[in-house]
Amino acid sequence: MSQGNESMNESEKNIGGTESVLLNLGPQHPSTHGVFRLRTLLDGEEVVDVEPILGYLHRGSSKLAEERSYTQIITLTDRLDYLAGMSNNLAYISALEKLTDVEPPERARYLRVIMVELMRIASHLMGIGFLINDLGAWITPLMHMFREREKILDLFEMVCGARITFSYMRLGGVSHDLPEGFEKSIAEFLDDFEKKIEEYENLLLGNEIILSRMVGVAPLAGERAINCSITGPNLRASGVDWDLRKQDPYEIYDQLDFSVPLGENGDNWDRMVVRIEEMKESVHILRQCMDKLPQGPYRADTDFFVRPPEGEAYGMVEAPKGELGFYLVSDGSIAPYRMGIRSPSFINLTVLRELCVGWKLADIIVNFGTLDINVGEVDR
Amino acid sequence: MRIFGLGAIKGLVVTLKYLFRPPFTTQYPENKLDISPRFRGNNFVWYEERCTGCSSCAKACPLGIIRIVTHPESHQQVGNDYKIDVFEIDTGRCMFCALCVEACPYDALHMGGDFEKADYVREDLVITTDQLREGTKKPQTQFRPQLEDIGYQGEEELDEHEAGRWSL
Numbered sequence: 001m002s003q004g005n006e007s008m009n010e011s012e013k014n015i016g017g018t019e020s021v022l023l024n025l026g027p028q029h030p031s032t033h034g035v036f037r038l039r040t041l042l043d044g045e046e047v048v049d050v051e052p053i054l055g056y057l058h059r060g061s062s063k064l065a066e067e068r069s070y071t072q073i074i075t076l077t078d079r080l081d082y083l084a085g086m087s088n089n090l091a092y093i094s095a096l097e098k099l100t101d102v103e104p105p106e107r108a109r110y111l112r113v114i115m116v117e118l119m120r121i122a123s124h125l126m127g128i129g130f131l132i133n134d135l136g137a138w139i140t141p142l143m144h145m146f147r148e149r150e151k152i153l154d155l156f157e158m159v160c161g162a163r164i165t166f167s168y169m170r171l172g173g174v175s176h177d178l179p180e181g182f183e184k185s186i187a188e189f190l191d192d193f194e195k196k197i198e199e200y201e202n203l204l205l206g207n208e209i210i211l212s213r214m215v216g217v218a219p220l221a222g223e224r225a226i227n228c229s230i231t232g233p234n235l236r237a238s239g240v241d242w243d244l245r246k247q248d249p250y251e252i253y254d255q256l257d258f259s260v261p262l263g264e265n266g267d268n269w270d271r272m273v274v275r276i277e278e279m280k281e282s283v284h285i286l287r288q289c290m291d292k293l294p295q296g297p298y299r300a301d302t303d304f305f306v307r308p309p310e311g312e313a314y315g316m317v318e319a320p321k322g323e324l325g326f327y328l329v330s331d332g333s334i335a336p337y338r339m340g341i342r343s344p345s346f347i348n349l350t351v352l353r354e355l356c357v358g359w360k361l362a363d364i365i366v367n368f369g370t371l372d373i374n375v376g377e378v379d380r
Numbered sequence: 381m382r383i384f385g386l387g388a389i390k391g392l393v394v395t396l397k398y399l400f401r402p403p404f405t406t407q408y409p410e411n412k413l414d415i416s417p418r419f420r421g422n423n424f425v426w427y428e429e430r431c432t433g434c435s436s437c438a439k440a441c442p443l444g445i446i447r448i449v450t451h452p453e454s455h456q457q458v459g460n461d462y463k464i465d466v467f468e469i470d471t472g473r474c475m476f477c478a479l480c481v482e483a484c485p486y487d488a489l490h491m492g493g494d495f496e497k498a499d500y501v502r503e504d505l506v507i508t509t510d511q512l513r514e515g516t517k518k519p520q521t522q523f524r525p526q527l528e529d530i531g532y533q534g535e536e537e538l539d540e541h542e543a544g545r546w547s548l
Contacts, residue, residue: 072442075477140395147404154416161418161491161522167477175482179418179528203394206387304440304483 020048025364027056033130034375038368042361050356050364052349057379065339070096070171070306073339077326078165080343081377083126086119086156087319089169094250095315095326096171099308107296108173109251114186114289115159115168116317117282121193122152123320124233124275124372131272131369132204135213141203148196151189158182172300186290190283197280205276211269218355218367220266228350232322234371237274238266244318255292258285271370305334321345321372341380345373415493417521417534420476423492424469425519426512427540429548430488433462440483445470467512471497472505482523487544490519493534519543 026037035056041049061080065073077092078085090112097104104112129145153163158179160168168175204210220230222238235242243260245253261277263270308330316325322344329338348371355367406413415421433450449466481491492515499505507515517537521527526545532538541547 068442072440072479075442075475075479150404157416157419159418161416161420161478161520162476165475165477167479175523176418177525179416199394203391206390208384208387211387 018043023361027053033369033373034378036373036375036378038364040356040361040364045360045362047356047359047361047364050353052352054346054349054375054379057375059380061380062339062341065336067335069304069334070308070336071304073336074167074169075165078167079376080341080380081123081319081321081324081345081374082164083374084119084123084320085164085166086115086168087123087317087324089166090116090251091315091317091319091324092326093169093171093315094317095313095328096306096308098313098315099311099328099330100171100302100306102172102300102302104173104300105297106252106294107177108298108300110289110293111174111178111298112169113251113253113256114286114293115156115166115174117285117289118152118155118186120320121279121282122149124279125149127320127369127372128200128204128272128275131366131372132210134365134369135210137210141200144196144200144203148193151192155182155185155189158185170299170302171306172302173298175299177298183290186286190286194280194283197276197283200276205273213363213366214268214272214370216265217268217363218359218370220351220355222266224354225266225351229347230322230351231344232318232320232348233274233278234266234271234322234348234351236260237263237270239264244316244323248316250317252289256285256288258288268366268370271372275372307332307334316342319344321374321377322348343377343380345375345377346380349373349378415495415534417528417532419493419495419520419534420478420491420522421493421495421520422471422474422476422497422507423494423515423518424471424507424512425490425492425515425517425543426467427488427517427543428464428467428513429540430486430544431464431467432486432488433464434485436483436485437480437489440479442477442479443473443475445473446480464509467509469507469512470505471507472502478522487524487526490524490543491522492516493518493520517543 021042023040023042024037025040027035037053039051039053040047061076064076074089074092077088080088125145125148129142132141156166157163159182160166160176220238222240225235225238226240239262241260241262246260258281261274261281263274310330310332312329314325314327316323324344325342327340328336331337352368352371356364433448435448438446438448447466447468450462450464453463478491481489518534519538520534521532
């Protein structure tokens with residue numbers, strides 16, 4: 001029996017004949033990070049049951065992909081996890097490159113890793129910022145994090161001309177080389193950002209209210225996290241050393257020196273701290289990439305309307321929210337026969353119920369915030 | 381022994397420092413941020429002289445919002461016998477992916493810089509052929525490395541000879 005069910009039975013015993021209340025959190029709720037509904041059953045302030053109700057943002061990306069050419073699908077992947085478009089691009093392209101056996105040049109691999117790591121910082125900033133916002137710190141920390149994200153988006157705008165919907169990766173490389181002055185801008189950003197992380201830590205990690213709301217709240221054991229197929233920072237917060245960048249290195253991650261930060265208890269605190277530590281590692285990776293960046297072509301010579309041979313391929317990357325996988329089936333035509341998406345946010349939601357049951361209503365928002373889901377990716 | 385409230389005060393010191401720093405934000409309608417030369421904006425630049433009506437852009441568009449009508453007639457571009465009657469872009473549905481610009485083999489279509497486009501009617505969002513003919517020709521350097529090579533920053537108007545990889 002799961003942990004969640006046990007605590008539910010316990011709380012049912014405590015009811016003592018009182019009537020429980022059904023409360024809908026969402027779909028239009030500022031703390032649900034999108035159009036997302038939580039059907040909660042409350043006994044007083046204690047949570048008896050939580051049921052996530054999805055589908056408000058369903059756009060049918062998999063089905064739309066079946067009538068678009070392989071290059072056009074890149075624009076759809078931007079819109080899955082709209083806080084981490086580059087990572088989605090890379091996951092899709094890695095599947096497509098397995099399908100077509102195209103090798104990107106070395107410089108393209110470096111450019112991809114640079115973009116994906118910048119994206120990881122931006123996504124974690126938003127994850128932590130909105131979490132603290134939901135905790136009641138209102139807007140100040142969130143605005144600090146928006147400011148740093150803005151600088152990252154400016155870098156993306158320099159490179160690919162868009163701030164959210166990048167469509168940057170292409171089959172066999174990337175769409176643009178680095179513009180003039182990018183090296184200087186990113187070096188300035190990284191120097192500045194390291195100081196800003198210190199500032200965040202001073203601002204957040206000592207605060208008694210945040211500590212009391214997060215330390216020891218909603219722990220998730222490592223074994224249970226593995227059984228629920230949790231991936232990404234949420235899994236690593238539970239102390240499980242699993243990062244695709246280390247376990248199944250793609251692009252150039254095997255040539256880079258970085259560590260994978262791990263938590264201990266898997267409580268809300270660990271889930272937040274792991275994200276802050278990951279941002280530091282991303283800065284470390286970015287510095288190495290900018291030092292090692294080789295010269296050469298940034299894109300292999302490929303067709304715009306590529307026709308891969310018949311077959312299937314599965315490509316996965318470590319996106320900011322977890323393992324993001326794309327499954328492509330080709331029938332030899334211009335468009336895929338089927339595209340499946342393994343989105344980390346959706347699968348990370350499986351533990352939401354057992355994290356929340358037995359805790360107070362106010363804890364739901366925090367537990368939900370630390371999972372750092374993105375509804376664009378949950379509903380696809 | 382932990383003194384309760386010390387962490388909160390430490391945090392407040394951080395916010396206090398910001399009292400003496402200049403603001404990071406800009407007052408938008410009055411002041412605008414500079415956009416990058418590669419920015420994918422909605423003032424599409426189209427050079428009729430360079431366009432052969434091949435419809436590569438329309439085929440590349442994921443949404444199918446570019447409408448092109450041509451009829452056979454000799455035209456100024458060498459080796460082309462089609463004249464363009466209609467070239468329309470429905471920016472109301474455009475997602476500014478620039479695949480059309482990437483696909484154009486003759487450097488006739490370019491992204492433009494502007495990002496402010498609001499209208500009361502959906503039909504007004506369609507950029508018509510006449511608007512494309514007469515609009516300001518300030519192409520962005522998105523997928524146009526030849527413009528980056530000459531140091532173009534997307535600020536001055538370029539004619540059909542300057543914007544392409546080769547002069548007509």
